[in-house]
Amino acid sequence: MAVVRYLAFRIVNALIILFLVLLITAVMMNEYVEDQIRTDIRERAYQEIYRNPQYAQWTEEQKQRAVQERIKFYEQQYGLDQPYHIRVLYRTVDAMMFNFGNAMVLKSAGGSPVVSDIILEALPRTILLFTTGTIVTIVIGILLGIKAATKVGSLLDRTISTFAMFTYSLPMWWVGMIFIFYFSYTLGIFPSGGMVSIPPPEEPMAYALDVLYHLALPLIVFVFVNFGGWSYATRSIVLNVLTEDFVNTARAKGVPERKILYGHVLRTASPPIVTSTTLAILGSIGGAIITEAVFNWPGIGRLFYQAILNGDMPVVIGLTYISTFLYVFAILALDFAYALLDPRIKVGVGGGR
């Protein structure tokens, strides 16, 4: 019961955040977007009147008047005659319904100019790269972190700490550039970018392998930059837990060391690990976006890059929303994980720590 309440609270929280971010975006972008809509409306009105042979006989003045009427009609339809705050709210709700209008320049692979189509096409690719990277990093990070915690001061421990410090301030996308230079340009063992070869292989199995081959280098970069920090965080947390009395109890009970580490200790350490993991993932999203651009990986990161290069505002707004959406729901998912891992939340003692 307490879990349900806790999670309900988190979901409401997430929705509020989404709404507020969108509201900010809408306020910032309002003028820009409305200008665009007005231009569209005017163009459409002109076309309807001037291209229509029905009105060919009309005088220029009549046509102009008709155009103005059409414009007024459309403006009403789009709610442009409403007061400012209503318009902004309208835009926010529109965006919340994934309705971002049409792109100005970019198009989806199928040729659709609808922003949500373009984004939905890119989204799975980003998720593929990002989740695989995260999972690999978590596994490596936790394993190494525990190893380091059990051997404090060893070469492994010191290497991990140093490495974590170094990668803490390393731009992931720059590492990407360097890796491309070395592994693609110099050694030529990995493709320099993209998601599939051109032309793409026909056979599904070959296609999948090809994608995997293209995935490898960005994945390596993601893991390379992130696992140090995660190992270090895990190490610190595990080290803390190791000093707790119950570890001694477990040792006294004759529980094998492996079981102590991967059972008692890791289980206890997992809620704080989840918390620090959340922060780490959130921190790496920005870098991942740019990394996609560098690797020409056709996900939302590269889309961002292209939208900015082309000044395609509707796409930028849509992407902002989608990334906020992903971000907020990633936090939510980790909150769920936290609630499942910490029995104190299960019975509602810890509350929303």
Next chain:
Amino acid sequence: MGIKDIVSEFLRFKSGLIGVFLLLIIVGMAVAAPVISDEEAGYRWYDIEWWTEKNIPKGVPPEWVGIIEGREYASTSEFTYRIPSREGYRFTFNISYDMAADVPPSDVILYINVSKAEGAADEEYIVVMNIYRPDGTSLSRVLDLTTAAPLAKITLSTDEKARSTIITFMKKYDPENFEDITSRGLTNVIDVVKILFSEAQEDVLLEKAPPLKGEYKFEITLFRRSTNVTFNEARLVVLGSAYGIFGTDSFGRDIFVGIIWGARIALVLGLVVAIVSVLIGVVYGTVSAYVGGWTDEILQRIQEFAISIPLLPLLLILAYTFKPTIWNLILLLIVFSWPGPVKTIRSMALQIREQLYITAAKAVGASTSRIVLRYILPQILPYTFALVAFAVPGAILTEAGVSFLLGAQGTLEITWGRILSDAERKSAVLTGMWWWVLPPGFMIAISGLAFVLIGTALDRVLNPRLLR
């Protein structure tokens, strides 16, 4: 703990000292930028014209690369021929250039300085250049142009006549590749200067022939149609194939200059963002913890909201809307960074507040301000130094990311991110110009590392025991 104790404790950490050392180097670079480079360079970075006039070879590696590779890179040399003023319409003279490098020069530029009689109309004159190569072959009429400019500047690599002459000359040694290249319409990609200084043999058009060392003779002939025109001087500049400490980008900008000027922005931005946002965080967190109750609850919710906003996308939109100066960017970064340290500060303040000696001070009659000023802040403030140090790399990294994505739409200051952005847009990685990519990223990493090292050491020294 007094300041002396803190310093002596800090000095025990080797990593912290390394951090300080790295930081000093970067600070040194930033401070010395106007001294060790042209001061104008600081605001002329994006003025490509200005850079072109400086006759810096474009897209060449650093000079020390030759030492490592054991090859000699051509250096830039200049030859001036003062044309004796005398009668006649035709002047011919030779400039010889001894090409001894393993990597031939990157370009040849010819300047003709001309003056005209007062009141005279724009009189045209003709420049012709023949080249005699050390292997006995010669190229005639590499240049043949008519112009009326008072200062003629002819760049071999971009001059159409020169390009076609050189390619045609080499065609007979490498006919197959010529066919291939022409059919694919790639003739304009050939580095004609490089092949001019190469052995005339197979694959020369693929730029794969070895360099041809020896004396090159540039025979220059100038024609004038009237005596209103006076030729003063001819200057032949052979641009080297390596330059400076970090080489140059494909616009001919000295990357080292970009790096040291970028250090200023990085430091200022990183420090200002970190200090201001940590200070806001400290005030916010302390108030939240000390006042408690509903205020605390509300402040915490606000902080949670603020920290759940994805930074980069919003930052991009905002940067896009407000044409971002560096100060706008700093402001935006602060707006998004202050929630970071709040949780830490709040929990610290909470823990200190719970200490019995605080209650004891209350029992003695100490006022709230006395408790905050004498008991709570002195415990928190030293630690904020560590927090500031940890916050700097994030700010620098984010700025780099934003500048990288926004490119020319971003700030107009020299930033490392922007240099990388240019590199990416010019495909530096795929054309092997590592010197354009490595130094800026490396500087971002090093400056971040410096602060992390310092922060870690400060953390060990200053983190109050009660946090552990």
Next chain:
Amino acid sequence: MSSDLALDVRDLRVYYYTYAGVVKAVEGVSFQLRKGETLGLAGESGCGKSTLGFSLMNLVPPPGRIAGGSIFLDGMDIAKMSEEELRRKIRWKKVSMVFQGAMNALTPVYKIGDQLAEPLMVHKGLEKNEAIEEAKKILPKVGLDPEIVNRYPHELSGGMKQRVMIAMALVLRPEVVIADEPTTALDVIVQAQILNLLKSLKKEFNISLILISHDLSIMAEVVERLAIMYAGKMVEIGSSDELFADPKHPYTQGLLKSIPKLTEKGLHYIPGTPPDLRNPPQGCRFADRCPFVFDKCRREEPPMFKVGKTQYAACWLYE
């Protein structure tokens, strides 16, 4: 070694190797624990009694370790066994422990049942279900409802957690149970209940019990023999009847006097503080606080002298 001994500790030394120097927490301690006997280890904080308790399972927390001496149990020397041997042969099977502060001695994220079942699974190879069933059987013996197996530690009170710890210590029927300050941080009434429980369980399970505490009144209520420790040394040992009636070592005398009583009002203390164990003084470690100190005390460390039927004291007064 006679067969009625559960433990035979000889010249045990346990040191902590810290950055600030070697802390000699236990220095040359010898004693024997008979089968079915209750022995008390008393002394003030920092005297090494808890360290001694941990070393009996060879489980001194780092940076501490056994630096010398032997601990014999069934002919095996616990002090010289490998981790793996200790784990398989000694820990919990032969020697188990009730830890100080049960609040932290239970893993917060495991249910009580899982924690009780763990030793049965590890040492007896039981399946989890069997093990939990087995664990349920022991809970009523410590006065707990068997259904408690489905609860988490934070849902229990301090007294209940301590009962769980005791149940856990008994689950494999070990020969020796060490109870390290089992009632510290518990209220008077709960403390008395736990002591009652220990007394009755000791009879029922026929275990040898080592009770570690700073509280001599608790000792008097439970133990048959009492050892007094001071600054890493054992200064006096003897049957509690004899020792309480006629303490020989000046420290024991002072300590007994320091206990406030209901029979007579009066407050006494031992002036001074214990020595720094990184740099203990030459001679008797109690010399600085001893009212009877003389020259020899500061020069030479006193050995144990037999001072009564069962009583030994390390003091030059009894040479």
Next chain:
Amino acid sequence: MTKEFTPQDYVKELSEDDLLAVRDLVKYFPIRRSVLDVIARRRQKFVRAVDHISFDIKKGVIFSLVGESGCGKTTTGMTLVRLYDPTSGHILFKVDDETRKKLDDISGGRIKFYDGYVDLAQVPSKWMKPLRTKLQIIFQDPYSSLNPAYRIRDILMEPLVIHGIGDSPEERYEIILKALEAVKLVPAEDIANRFPHMLSGGQRQRVNIAKALLLNPSFVVADEPIAMIDVSLRAEVLLSILDLKEKFGVSVLFITHDLTIAYNISDYIGVMYLGKLVELGSAEQIIKNPLHPYTQALVAAIPIPDPNRRHIIKDIRIKGEITSAVNVPPGCRFHPRCVAFDEHPEIQARCKAEEPKLIEVEKGHYVACHLY
């Protein structure tokens, strides 16, 4: 109750040597509600830490409050020195003329006095400062009650600076040295220059006593001051507390869970259970003749340093464990754990429904139980 008592009424009942009179003191802590609770309009719950207690403390006596953890004894102490604001009730405290004048000055005469008593419960926090010198507290944990960053000298200087005692730093230092000597921390000069971590627990606790003494208080709360101190050194601290009473005429509220110590040090003992005083009397009366079933259990549980009792399983007549002060049982709070309740069916109905009041059973010995 027919008539609402005023502080004036209470004061009339007091005798000349009463320093402090607590009447109907209540301290509830609201339990923090989440946003959801507020939205759902769930009723605000309280921890009823102290629930209508009354007692008097005479000049120069030691009064012990005993009970299990969570019974409200520490809250009582903290409320008496106004580190907590009482929820309701009165704390009548006798003040000297000098303090009275200072209070008049600071409040502009707005603080009421009742025959030389001031009601601490009615003094707003901002006007408490003059009273702080008269009311002092010593905490349980000697390790965190001294700021680790400052030397003993600086720690002791604080109260003097705050209250403007002593004209120069030199003079203040002299005062500090005297206070250290008064608690037998010698050589005082040496101790004054140390940091807290260089002292033993007993020494630190005596620093705290010296700190209290500096302000010349008339009432000191000692909250389990020896619970964290080594057995052999406890008497050192206790003797200093006895000195407070004997040499300086200070009244002490001594809070402890250890009845043996309470018996040894105090003149009077009050027994608390779940926020209520259940028994009150002289130390002899409480220990030798406990009347309340709870006090009887407490006394029975006292460990006795006599090895002859080894084979006895003690009969502690109590059931279950102390419940939380949030959901307090109706009627007598102790009845769910009371053995006498089971044994006396005739009073069960009253125990369940009616809260017993403190009644005087023998002279000066009060008990709140329906048995009497």
